[in-house]
Amino acid sequence: MSISLAAEPDRLLPAEPGVRKIARGLLELVSDLPIISPHGHVDAAVLDKNSPFPDPATLLISPDHYVTRLIHASGVPLDRLRVGGSTAASPRDVWREFAKAWPLFDGTASGYWLRSEFEHVFKLEHEISEATADATFDAIQSRLSEPGFRPRQLFKDFNIEVLATTDDPLDSLESHAALAADATFQGRVLPTFRPDAYLNISHPTWIENVDQLITTAGDGTTGYAGYIRALENRRQHFVDHGAVSADHGVRTPQTLKLDRAEAESLFNKARRGEATETDRDAFEAHMMYEMARMSVQDGLVMTVHPGSFRNHHLPTFEKYGADTGHDIPFAVNYTEAIRPVLQDFGTAEGFNLILFTLDETVFSRELAPLAGFYPAVYVGAPWWFLDAPDAMLRFRSAITETAGFYRSSGFIDDTRAFCSIPARHDASRRIEASFLARLVAEHRVSESRAAELIVDIVDAAPRRAFKL
Amino acid sequence: MSISLAAEPDRLLPAEPGVRKIARGLLELVSDLPIISPHGHVDAAVLDKNSPFPDPATLLISPDHYVTRLIHASGVPLDRLRVGGSTAASPRDVWREFAKAWPLFDGTASGYWLRSEFEHVFKLEHEISEATADATFDAIQSRLSEPGFRPRQLFKDFNIEVLATTDDPLDSLESHAALAADATFQGRVLPTFRPDAYLNISHPTWIENVDQLITTAGDGTTGYAGYIRALENRRQHFVDHGAVSADHGVRTPQTLKLDRAEAESLFNKARRGEATETDRDAFEAHMMYEMARMSVQDGLVMTVHPGSFRNHHLPTFEKYGADTGHDIPFAVNYTEAIRPVLQDFGTAEGFNLILFTLDETVFSRELAPLAGFYPAVYVGAPWWFLDAPDAMLRFRSAITETAGFYRSSGFIDDTRAFCSIPARHDASRRIEASFLARLVAEHRVSESRAAELIVDIVDAAPRRAFKL
C-alpha cells in the first residue's frame, strides 16, 4: 500500500472517465466548504485545555475501536493495544502492532481514513509497515510536539465550523461554556444531550443515576414527576449552552405512549429493582415518546441510533469496558415501532427526528418512505459500519428515488478520532459527487442542478436537519 | 432542472460508452412495442365517458400520492394540495405549491415520470419553477381542452394495447362492458377482481360488505357457504367481462388451509364482531388459500401485494382518507407464509401466482428461489417505491442469477396517473436494456440472445404471466 494513494486527486471517484470528470467538477464546488459536524464524540475538554496530544498510539490507535477491533481479529489481545486503560504495552509497542497489522486495513473505511491522516495531517514520508514502524511513530510524535498540532490549531486548519460533542445530562458543560466565552476561539463547539443511562432501566447504574438526576435537577419534586422535571431542566441547561440535539442510543426503535399512571408505576417498580424485561422495554419505549414530546417543546432535534448489540463479547467487556469493538448490529424495524411518536408529532411544527440505522435494509423499505411523507423525519446518514464509500453509495441509491435529496441529515462523522474528521468529511463529499455524477451522466439530473444539490447536501442539509 | 433532460435519447442508459451503445441498440427493438399494462388503478369510466380532464392539478397532482407525499414532507398541508376531496385551495394554488416544491423531486422516480410527461405528453416549453407556475398551468390547461387530450385519444397515442383496472367485486363492470361493445374503441380494458374489503375482517365495513356480497351473489345460500359461493360467482362475473387476474392487497403473505368447520366458525364469529386479532389473521390467511383454490378453478391469475402498513398516520387518514401517501412498507417473509398454497397448488396446471414485495431483501432470498422451482410462481416486478431506475436494476441483479429472465411478471405500472403510463413503461424498457447491455458487455449473454430477451421481457412476459 502506498501512502500516496491518499494524494490521488481522483480517489474514490468513479472509474469511467466521463463520469469521473463530472464528479471532479462537483467535488470542486464543495471541497473548500467548512466542516459541519453535528454529531460526534470528541471531548470538548480537549479543545478547551488545548493540551498537546500525547503520542501516536494514544491519539490514533488505542481509543479507536474501529481500528483496534480489526487488529484484535487477527489475534492480538487488546491489552497489547492499551485498550480500556491497559498499560501492559508501551505506546511504541502498540504502534508496532498496528504497523504489522496495517495490511489488514486494505479496502476498509478505517484504512482509508488513516491513510488520509498520514498524508494530509501528519505528512508522513514513509508508508506504514513493520519495517517503518519506529520511523513513523517518531515522525508523528515529533509533529505532535509542534504548536501547529495542538487541538485548537488543528480545529482551525481542518476548517471546522461546528463540532457537536455527546454529553451526559448531568455534565456541567463547563468546557463548552469556556470555549464559547473565549474570544480567541472561533469555532462552535456544541453539547448534545444523551440521556441513555437515565432512561434505560437495564443500565447497570440506572437507579443511582436517576437518584442523582432527581436530586440535582428535580426542583425538589420527587418520584416520576421529579424525574420528568429533571430531564426537562437538564435539556434546558443544554439548550442554554448551545445544544441543538438530543441523541438516543436505544436497543430498538420501539416507542410507546403510556398514560401517566402506568409510566409512574413502571418507574417506581424499576427503582425498587423489580422491573421485568417487559417492563423495561415498555418503559424505555415510553421514554422515547417522552423525549419526542420534550423535543417538540424545547426544539432539540431528536436523533435515534438503534440496533446495536452492545458489548457482545462479555469477557472483553469485563476486562476492557464498553466501546471496545464488539458492538454488533442486528435487524431492526421502524415502521411499526416509531409509529406512536409519528402519530402525535410527525407533523408537529419545528420537530426534527433523524432516524439512523445499521441495518441497510431499512433505508429503501422504511426510512425513505417515512421521510418522504412526514415533515419531521430525516433519514440519518450512513452510520458506523456504513459510513464507507460503497455503503454510502448504496445508501443514496436506496433512498433517493423515494425521498429525493432533501430528506436526509447530511453527513455525520460520529467519531471520537479527532484527526480523522477531515478525511471522513472529504470521503463523504467524494461519494456524494460520485453519486450525483452518475445521475448527471444518465441524464437524470442536470449538471446545473447537481451543482446546487451537492452544495445543499454538504452545507445546507446538516444546518437544516440540525437547526444550525 | 431542465425539461430537456426528458428529451435526451440516452436517458437512464449506462454511462460507459460501450455499454450504452449496446443498450441503445436493445432499446430500439422495444421502444415501439405496444404498452401492456396488466395491473393498475385507472378508472374504466374515464375511458368510457371520454370526458376531458379537468385541469393540470386535478389530473397530475392532487390524486397522485407519490407526488403529494413529497410536497407534504416539505411542510405543505394536504388540504393545500386538494387531497382527499379538499377544496381549500384552487387547482392553480395546488399547481403553485407543486412548482415551488419541484426541486424536491430531483432524483426521484416521480420527478422522472413528471418530467417525461411535461416533455412528451404536454410538450411544455418552460421548465417547472415558481416563476413559471402560472405559465405552465395555463399551457397544460390549454392542452387539456384540445380533442387530442381526451382519454381515448391519449390511450391510442400512448400505444396501449391492454390496460387492466382494479375493481370492487360487486362492481357492475358496466364501463368495461361498454368499452368492449364499442367498435370505435380498439384497446382492451380489463377489470381485475380485488376482494380485500370482503376478505379482511379488520376492514371497517367488512360485516356490511359481506352481507351485501351474500345478498347480491350468494344464490340464496347464506352463511359461510353463501360467502364462498358469492365470491366464486363474482369472480366468474369478472371472468365473463374479460378479467385475467385477481389481486390481493394483504397485510402479510401468510396463507393457511383451515378445514371447513374451522373456517365457518371463524367466519361466524367475525360476523358477530367477536373475532380476535388471531382469528382475523387466521381467517385472512385461510381466505388467501381459498383465493388460490378458486384461481386454479377459474383460471384467474393470482397476484399478491403484501407488506404495506396502510394509513400509517392516523390523523391524516381521518382527515383525508386512504391512499394519501403514508402507506409504509415493512419486512415480510414469503418462504414459510406462502407454503400452504404452494404445497397444494404450486404445480397445479395453469395456476399463475405472482408474488410482489416492497421488501427488497425478499428478491434474492425467497422469490427467485421460489420462482426457480414452482411452475406457478412468477416474481412480481419491482412495485411502488421500487419501480425506479436504480431499484429496477437491483431487482434484475437480485433475481436473474437464480431465476433467469423467464420467471418474472413483466413490468406493472400499478398507477392511477393515466398520463404517466408511457413514461413508466419507457423507463422500465430503458432499465431492462441497461441491465442486458451490461451482461452482453461482460460476455454473459450474447447480443443476439439479448435482443430476443428484451422483446420477451417487454412483450411476451406480461402476456405469459397474466395469460393475455
Next chain:
Amino acid sequence: MSISLAAEPDRLLPAEPGVRKIARGLLELVSDLPIISPHGHVDAAVLDKNSPFPDPATLLISPDHYVTRLIHASGVPLDRLRVGGSTAASPRDVWREFAKAWPLFDGTASGYWLRSEFEHVFKLEHEISEATADATFDAIQSRLSEPGFRPRQLFKDFNIEVLATTDDPLDSLESHAALAADATFQGRVLPTFRPDAYLNISHPTWIENVDQLITTAGDGTTGYAGYIRALENRRQHFVDHGAVSADHGVRTPQTLKLDRAEAESLFNKARRGEATETDRDAFEAHMMYEMARMSVQDGLVMTVHPGSFRNHHLPTFEKYGADTGHDIPFAVNYTEAIRPVLQDFGTAEGFNLILFTLDETVFSRELAPLAGFYPAVYVGAPWWFLDAPDAMLRFRSAITETAGFYRSSGFIDDTRAFCSIPARHDASRRIEASFLARLVAEHRVSESRAAELIVDIVDAAPRRAFKL
C-alpha cells in the same frame, strides 16, 4: 446463445476498459493456481473407483438440483429428468428436455457454469438447442468413453490440489483411505464430518441414527454420555483420515449452552419420542455449542450453513426425495444466535468458525462486524444461490469496508457437479479480479497490493480458514 461466450477471455470482467485492463492483469496472476475446494459434495468413491461417467444426462443434469429446478419451473415434471432415481425417461430424453430448456438458463449462474463446461471440458462444437440435442448428447457421450474423461484424469487436468467431500459420521471413509494410500493418485481428498442426522431431533431417523452411533462408537458408554463420547470418537476418526472441518446444516444459527443435566434430560426425552418443538430447538442449539467445544479440542474447523427451508414442496419430497430443488432460504439472524458460542470460544486459540448465509442482509449487518472483531470468525463465501457473479460482487462490497480482505473463507464450490468445479473457481477468480480492479481504479488499493491480495484471496485464504 453462443457457446463461444465461454471462450471470451474477458468474460465476467467489468465493461469499463480501464478497469477491465486492471482486472485482466490481476486475473492472470491467479488463473493457473491450483484449485482448493475445502467444501463440496463430490463422492470420494467416484475418484477411488475411477469408473467412467455414465452419460451426459446422468453426469450433468439429473443429479444437479440447480439445473433440474429451473427446468421444472418451466413445467417439466421431475421424472422426465430422472430425478430421485426415476427411470421414466431415458438419459437421451432428459438431455432433450434440457436442450429445449437451455434458453431459460441465460443470465443464471448454472447456465454460466454449464456453458463453460461445454466449452472447456467437453469442447463441444455446437451450441445447445433443441435442434442439436442429439448431436451434443452424442458428442459428450463419446468424450465420456475416452480415458481422458475418467474422474482421476479430470481431477488432474482440473488442477485440483485439495477436494473436501461431505460425509456421514459413521462412514468408514474407506475411499478416502484408499486414495491416500494410492501412490498413483496425487491429490488430497479429505472427508468432512457432517453430523446433522445425529444432532437434529426432527430428522426422520434420528432415534435409529443415535442408537447406531452409540453402539458403534460409544466405547460401551450409553445414554447422553455415550452419545457425546461417540461423536468425539467419530470426529477423531475423521481427523485421522485427514478431515479439516466439520459442517453443520442447521435450520437457524441458534446456539445455546445447557448444563449437562438439562441436555441429558432433553436427550432422553427425545429418544423416547417425546420432545416438543421447543425441546428440539433447545437441544439442537445446545449441540451446536457442543460441536464448537469439540472443535476447540480437536481442531476441526466449524462451518455453519443455516437458513434453508428444506424440502419446501412436500409432494416433490415424497416422490423424489431430498435435494431436488425446493430448498428455499429464509431470513436469519446471527448476532444474538451465535453469541453463546462466541462468548466462550470466540477468542479460543486455533478455533476457526466459518459462518455462511443465504440471507444477504447478514453480510454487512452481522457477519462483517463479527469477523472484524472475533479471531475465530470467518465470513463464509457467498453460498448456494449467491455464488454467482453479481451476488459475489455484492458480497465483497458488503463485507470489505468493515472486515477487509483477510476475514473471509475463500471460495467454496459446495458442489456435487464434479465437472463444474473449474468453471466455478474460474468465475470466482474473475469476480475477485473485477472487485479489486475497481478499488484500484478508484485509488482505494494500490495495484501492487491488489496483486498480493488476489493471490491471498484465491490461494492463502482457504488454506488459512480451513487449516490446509
